[in-house]
Amino acid sequence: MSIEIVADKYSSAMFELAQEQNKLDLMEEQLGYVAFVMDEQPELSSFLENPTVTEDAKIKLIGKIFESSLDKVALHFIYVMIKRGRDRYIKQTIAAFIKKSREARGILEATVTVAEPITADIEASVQAKLREVTGKDVILSVRQDPSIMGGIIIQVGDKRIDGSVSRRLQELEKSLLRTNSIR
Known part of the structure; x- marks a missing residue:
């Protein structure tokens, strides 16, 4: 699947969930923070995109970095992407989500x-x-x-x-x- 298709599919699901829970602003802010950290720490992106690193190791690191600063919905969203092998699309998916959220507002x-x-x-x-x-x-x-x-x-x-x-x-x-x- 292309990056755009994956990003659209997952960002749409996150958008619907955030909208249902009345958390669009919060999710935009928190997922924006995740993207910012990934941009500022390219090692994190490399780690997540590395196919030799186990899913458990990726989830453990994401939990260690973000558990205290993210809402459970945002954290679970990142975990789902990792568990489904879409970890290399996290930044693009966040960008697509932010775009949808801003358009809606x-x-x-x-x-x-x-x-x-x-x-x-x-x-x-x-x-x-x-x-x-x-x-x-x-x-x-x-x-x-x-x-x-x-x-x-x-x-x-x-x-x-x-x-x-x-x-x-x-x-x-x-x-x-x-x-x-x-x-």
């Missing part, structure tokens, strides 16, 4: 790409403008990519607004080449 995720760091005021301004345009709360993540040279790229779902200097220069170059080829 009317929250959009947007990524802003800039060439250089931006101030908190500019970030707040972009977030406010996106909230105004979409009519939804927006969680904004800012990426830095010097190759865009300046300007801003905004990605919300499958929609992309590219106001980067590099794109404008590419368009100018194409325009100049077309003009020269006409003569």
Whole structure:
């Protein structure tokens, strides 16, 4: 099975359970924490994805790390994924769950790409403008990519607004080449 299919199946089941138990916010927060720990400690991901490590050893380690900080529902969710041999999909499944949870609560995720760091005021301004345009709360993540040279790229779902200097220069170059080829 593909990663997307597994992540969708398990995240949907978790979403339904969290919704039934009125724990969407809690599960999003706690599973987000698990994903954060896995990102910050790549050894944990490697351990969980290692096929030579036993299921019991994986469950024991997850319990030791998260038992005191996770709700039983979140912890059991991770255990089920391990027991069913889906441990290598945990991070992708959590990401899919968070996306479903935020969509259900009317929250959009947007990524802003800039060439250089931006101030908190500019970030707040972009977030406010996106909230105004979409009519939804927006969680904004800012990426830095010097190759865009300046300007801003905004990605919300499958929609992309590219106001980067590099794109404008590419368009100018194409325009100049077309003009020269006409003569």
